[in-house]
Amino acid sequence: MERVSVYEVGPRDGLQNEATTLSTETKLSFIERLVDAGVRDIEVSSFVRPRWIPQLADADHVVAGLPAYEGVTYWGLVPNKRGLDRAVSVEMEAIATFMSTSETHNLKNVNRSTRESLLGLREVIADALEQGMRVRSYLSTVFGCPYEGKVDPRRTVDLAGELLAAGAERISLGDTTGMGNPRQVQTILRMLQDDGISLDKITLHMHDTRGTALANILAGLEAGVRQFDTSVAGLGGCPYAPGASGNAASEDLIYMLHEMGYETGIDLDRLADVGLFVEDALGRELPGRYHLAHRAQCSAAKVLEA
Ligand code: MG
Numbered sequence: 001m002e003r004v005s006v007y008e009v010g011p012r013d014g015l016q017n018e019a020t021t022l023s024t025e026t027k028l029s030f031i032e033r034l035v036d037a038g039v040r041d042i043e044v045s046s047f048v049r050p051r052w053i054p055q056l057a058d059a060d061h062v063v064a065g066l067p068a069y070e071g072v073t074y075w076g077l078v079p080n081k082r083g084l085d086r087a088v089s090v091e092m093e094a095i096a097t098f099m100s101t102s103e104t105h106n107l108k109n110v111n112r113s114t115r116e117s118l119l120g121l122r123e124v125i126a127d128a129l130e131q132g133m134r135v136r137s138y139l140s141t142v143f144g145c146p147y148e149g150k151v152d153p154r155r156t157v158d159l160a161g162e163l164l165a166a167g168a169e170r171i172s173l174g175d176t177t178g179m180g181n182p183r184q185v186q187t188i189l190r191m192l193q194d195d196g197i198s199l200d201k202i203t204l205h206m207h208d209t210r211g212t213a214l215a216n217i218l219a220g221l222e223a224g225v226r227q228f229d230t231s232v233a234g235l236g237g238c239p240y241a242p243g244a245s246g247n248a249a250s251e252d253l254i255y256m257l258h259e260m261g262y263e264t265g266i267d268l269d270r271l272a273d274v275g276l277f278v279e280d281a282l283g284r285e286l287p288g289r290y291h292l293a294h295r296a297q298c299s300a301a302k303v304l305e306a
Helices: 010-017 024-036 059-064 081-089 103-110 114-130 153-166 182-194 213-223 250-259 268-282 289-305
Strands: 005-008 041-046 073-077 094-100 134-140 170-174 202-205 227-230 241-245
Touching: 005 250, 010 024, 010 041, 010 073, 024 041, 024 059, 024 268, 041 059, 059 073, 059 081, 073 134, 081 114, 094 103, 094 114, 103 114, 114 134, 114 153, 134 153, 153 170, 153 182, 170 227, 182 202, 182 213, 202 213, 213 227, 213 250, 227 250, 250 268, 250 289, 268 289
Parallel strands: 005 041, 005 227, 041 073, 073 094, 094 134, 134 170, 170 202, 202 227
Antiparallel strands: none
16 A cells, blocks of 8 residues: 655644643643554644743653654754754754745744745754754745735745755645645646656645645645645644634544555544544644544444443
8 A cells, every 4th residue: 555644743833823732741642642543753842932932832841751662753843043952952853944935924934034044944954964863844835925925836946945955855835824726736746846856855734724725635645745744633723814724634634545545554543532632631622524523423422322
């Protein structure tokens, strides 16, 4: 069976967009449950300044408490050199860098031009590689920008090429605001390949804000992409639209993949229970579709038992 890898962003990208801050202990329990369900790549926290994202201010403690498992890679988000130093000090093995393809979004998000970001990230990536770390790089607002609207796909292709040349092993293309459509996905992937970038270096990070995440993922899958970023139960809202969904839900993707005959190494039933666990911990209903079906089934089973 053909393998597709699912990179879980729930503990970082999910939790950073939730109003409730979980305790370090609950986060560690969450991550351990993900590992038990068979998840092998987990973005566990972020080394941005704690006051930017208070939900993840305990990154150092989370990382210090992570159980070591053969074959599991924990990733930490790193914004700059200072973030990298923190990641190094807690012996992180893998980091993710980020910048926007949109000039305005990058400026508002990190207060730098995209050129300045790229120059800074080159050094961060080089330093991380020297430390023996693995590095992936996010490009956000690839499929649309909340300030600029459409983003020229050429910018994405050029920046992806630069970050790969700097040493990133993968580029994750983010649909930050959930504005993308399948045709756009096809176009960008074709342009990347025309530029000599192999799709085994590309991950898609789609958001379901407007209900197009799985359709966009399918377009990527059919084009040859074999890694996707998702969060369990669709954890994490959309920072630009309160109440709207953010990340595509891991269970929805994994259900689709398994039914199509792909292998992920993840036990869907166990993962669905992790969704219930996080929902309970946060005390808010999470939007994943498989998650909702699983929850309804579980409560029906409980009624039958009673
Ligand atoms: Mg996201």
